[in-house]
Amino acid sequence: MNQPEAASAAPADPNALDRETIVVAGVVLLGAIMSILDTTIVNVAIDRLSIDFHASLTTIQWVVTGYTLALAAVIPVTGWAADRFGTKRIYLSSLALFMLGSALCAVAWSADSLIAFRVLQGIGGGMIMPAVMTIMTKKAGPHRMGRVMGILGVPMLIAPILGPILGGWLVDDVSWRWIFLINIPIGVVAIISAWIKLEPDTSDRAQKLxxxxxxxxxxxxxxxxxxxxxxxxxxxxxxxxxxxxxxxxxxxxxxxxxxxRKGASALIDIRTFTHTRAGASAGVFALFSIAFFGALLLIPLYYQTVRGASALEAGLLLAPQGIGAMITMPLAGKLTDRYGPNRWPACGIPLLVIGLAPFAFVTATTSYWLLCSFSFVLGLGMGMSMMPTMTAAMQAVPAAAIARTSTAMNIIRQGGASIGTAVLSVILAAEITSVFGSTIGGNGLESVRQLPPAQQAAAQGPLAEAFASSFVWALVLLGLAFIPALFMALGKWETAEESAAPDGAHVVLE
CATH class of the missing domain: 1.20.5 (Single alpha-helices involved in coiled-coils or other helix-helix interfaces)
Structure with missing residues (x-):
């Protein structure tokens, strides 16, 4: 056989994603983008919602926390429901419920009603990402997990860029109600596409919850x-x-x-995280989610309350972060496929710390160029940390445990986001009270807004100091996340096949 013939006979890359898999990925990513985009859109509307509903930051923060809490509460049952009723049915049902919640949020008449409808929306949204991960894993197979994670990172790339900008434009120039109504046409397209393109359901009636x-x-x-x-x-x-x-x-x-005690039949088998590097991945991901998603609440609030930026301007100021993630997330996927996922979170977390550091020293006049430059670095760290951490957990377990591990990692991500937004909001309120004392009352940002214009202008410096002190806590949590990341990078871990063996359930460190 001559050389050209040999080249033509060479087998194609067995790990490449075929056309059918790419089509399925495009279909399910519509739902994933809708779900994740909604979170980042709402973040820039928090200040406007607080003003329109005459609600304190502590109350309106439940628009975010209630949603992410509902996600965390419903995710545990999604794996069982997908096995019991079929993944396609669960995915379609979650899209429909999410759209219903979005429509109700758009007609909310008070802060309490909006929070209640956001919880309903979160119940639907909580089932979307686990269903998407299950569909893609079954379609692509565990051996193409790196590429699958790269595809699932797409909504996480688009959301930080488009979400704040789109949300800011809708809040400033249209109405905050459209940040929810925009989900309806996307959801309709997602449901029709999924109904046509996704394979018929397979269900297992023997599955017990x-x-x-x-x-x-x-x-x-x-x-x-x-x-x-x-x-x-x-x-x-x-x-x-x-x-x-x-x-x-x-x-x-x-x-x-x-x-x-229950083991493999438990809702989530906790032993999976003690026998493999999935435990270190979970530790990194938990601290990352608390600090990073909590900071995502504070950053637009700083721009809007201290610097007087509109919602659209705050969204544009967040764009460098999304651009940074867009650069490193595909790169991290390629590096993970070639060298494994263990070391990359330990490389990404220092970038996160560097990117967030200037916010711990912000004033009322800190350069936008400085903050945007470091936000770009923050995005670089996000892309280098998030998907390799999830890939490390997914590759560390046997194929039979992938669905439950996916469920656990989604719980950590959403639960961490809930904890982060709650804790950093509490810290910010306490810091504002500490800085201003009894001169403005005890309602944090709400009290500052009620000051006369001249006093509000004079309060910008102390208010920036309160934000800076709050960002310090996010930095501390990110720094702590480096400990399990370093442990994961330096450890010599068993493969999924070895950990599945009866006596192969331990970790050896070099």
Whole structure:
């Protein structure tokens, strides 16, 4: 055989994604983009919602926290529901529920009604990403996990760029109600495409739901986040704050004990995270989610309340972060496929710390060029950290455990976002009270807004100081995330096949 013939006979890349898989990816990403885009759109509208509904930041923060809390509460059941009723049915149902919640949010008449409808929207949104990951994993196979994670990163790339800009434009020039109405046409296209293109459902009626695990985990997460949010009104010393926190923590710890005993039939098998590098990945991802998504709430608020930026201007100022992520996320995917995922979170987290550092020293006149430049670095760190961390967990477990591991990582991401937004909002309120003392009352940003214009102008410097102190806490959490990231990078970990062996359930460190 001559050389040209040999070249033509060479097999194609077995890990390449075929056309059918790419089509399926495009279909399910419509739903993923809609779900994630909604979160970033709402972030830039928080200030306007607080003003229009005459609500404090602590109250209106539940528009974000209630949504992410609902996501975290419903995600645990999604894996079982997909096995029991079929992934296609669950995906279509979640899209329909998300659209219903969006339509109701658009007609909300008060802060309380908006929060309630956001919870309904979150129940639908919570099932979208786990269903998307399950559909893509089954379609592409575990051996193409790196490329799958690269595709699933697309909505995370687009959302930080388009979300704040689109949300800012809608809030400033149209109406905040359109940040929810925009989901309706996207959802219609997503449902029709999924109905046509996704393969018929396969269901397993023998699947049994871990009712005790569900009864422990979902209420535990709910109580924990509720207590954290309530601590803004009087601190952690009040009964309405510490009692739910303690009760939630007890329920979550009880779930860990229950899962350890029940094993593979548990809602989430906690032993998967002790026998593989998935545990280190979970630690990195938890601290990353708390710090990063909490900071995403504070950054646009700083631009709008301290610098007087409109919602659209705040969105544009966040764009460099999304551009940075767009550069490193595909690069991280290629590096993960070639060298493995272990070392890249330890490379990305220092970039996150560097990118967020200037915000810990902001004033009322800090250069926009400086902040945007470091926001770009923050985005670089996000792209280098997030998807390799999830890939490290997914590749560390046997194929049979991928769905449950995906569920767990989505719980960590959404639960961490809820905790981050709650905790950093509480810290910001406390810092504002500390800086201003009793001169403005105890309602944080709401009290500052009620000051006469001349006093508001004079308050910008102290207000910037309160934001800077709050960003320090986000920096601390990101710094702590480097510890499990370094552990994951330096450890010698077993493969999924080895960890699946009866006696191969331990980690060896070099």
């Amino acid at each position: 871990d009712w005790l695990g569900m009864a422990l985990l979902s209420p535990g997460l709910t109580l924990l986040i509720f207590g954290l949010a309530e601590s803004a009104n009087g601190g952690f010393g009040q009964l309405k704050s510490w009692a739910p926190i303690v009760a939630g923590a007890v329920l979550i710890v009880s779930f860990f004990w229950h899962s350890w």
